[in-house]
Amino acid sequence: MNFSGEGENGGMISKGGLVMMVRRRVTERRVEGGGGLWLYVEESGNPAGRPIVFFHGYSQNHLVWLKQTESDLAEEFRLIAVDLRGHGRSDKPQGVYGDSRLWAEDVAGVLRDLELAQPVLVGWSYSGLVLCDYVRHYGQEAIGGLVFVGAVTRTGVKESFADLGDEFVALVRPSFSNVVTESQSAMEQLIHLTMKGLLSEEEFYLFLGFNGAVPPHVREGMMKRKLSNDDLLPTIQNPVLIVHGSEDRVVLPAAAERHAGMIPKARLRIYPGAGHSPFWENPGRFNEELREFVRSI
Template sequence: MKSHKITGGGGIQLHLVETGNSRGRPIIFIHGFSQCWRAWSRQMSSDLADDYRLVAMDIRGHGLSDKPRQGYADSSLWADAVNAAIQALRLDHPILCGWSYGPLVILDYIRHYGEDSISGVNFVGAVTKLGSDEATSVLTPEFLSLVPGFFATDVEESVRSLESLLRMCLAQEPSAEDLYLMLGYNVSVPPYVRQALFSRAFDNDDLLPKIRKPVLITHGANDAVVKPGTVEQHMAGLAHAQIQMMANAGHAPFWDDAATFNQRLRAFSESL
């Protein structure tokens, strides 16, 4: 795998990892809250790499990307990050695949840059709004009970909450090796970044009906973070979207059942 450092919105350095077929259709993977590119390891190391150019980015404040104290509330800076990846790596009409918080970043990009430079979108366990009662209503009470701990500066409390989050994301108990790798990159995100991500207040109700490029909505039937019924809300604004409800999968279906997820992503790409 190749590592890249590119300049994103506001001049910060963003870290991306690339693998796969350099002449294949690009897919950009955008991880969720407090994660990093390694969340997509079961895609990056899969047979998708035989046919597709796979790029996974560490979003602002995460992984090996810069972690500034400011700029997380600015929609244009999130949009600039995705545009920077497309331009710097010369990605020809990529599919944007975002998990959980990642779809918010994708929608920031579409709001500021439009759809002309992408070929399609895959929303995975998605939220599309933040900072309102309506936005909170799609999140489970169990997840919401963990939120104060995400912002804690006390290390033990922070680690406890993040470990609970990881277990909540997965349909099955992870191996000790996987759990501690995941916990490591979750803990590396500073509490001020986690709080800033949750401090945004906006929705995309105006934008969703305007999207014309193909959309695939993937959701785990056993998602314990974002309620599976949220898919119906997405469909209200994205009537043309394809729906994939994954049985025996939780909030991270690309991890719980990578083979099925990858097969469906491949089929979606081939249909474009």
């Protein structure tokens, strides 16, 4: 698959029987995050539109948002997709994944360096924690709204295990392994669990590639955090959209219902039959509801 070319409209083409993605025109950026770590960011869409900033999940990268960045959302909004620290083309040093302030500074660095005015921040899965890190340390004044997608807001504490599916929990420790066959097997199982078997062969190996590019020490550092945002959620006054699949086996739907009950201005949208990735499994509905939410702010 070729994801490096530029295209005006985006879309899928077939060449010699191989399905290839023609990308919309993107701008590649490097942003300084917490502790001087460099983050990779891609920007596309309407430069005059309201910014939407996408943050991916555990062991993924910015390409998970292709069904949003390559959609007609780009005609209206300024779209920014970030590689989290330790992921994709961002820096991957040791020992920098346990401090909430560093994660908050990453988000603040993106907003600062790209000069984003009142952006909407979208956090999938683990990035629910990242959005909370930002709000805890920087407040809510600089952002327009938050979107939690299959998100967690606590980790490493006793209560957090109630939010997670048993199948996912069983894969966490093997994903730390420095034995390639063990960690790769865990990543393959995680992809199938996350994407609910909806990937083509080409897509599966794309996902396996960027999961495999995340060093085990990054995954271990992320999952060893001990953090709860139960005190923070009731203080959020920004508009919040919560999207969750009814069949999510990674982050259980009960977590979304709990978040909706704690956040004053939350709107909960449950996607029947969807798993952990409603933005990929049902992009038509997700994109339209995201559009309506951003317009409403």
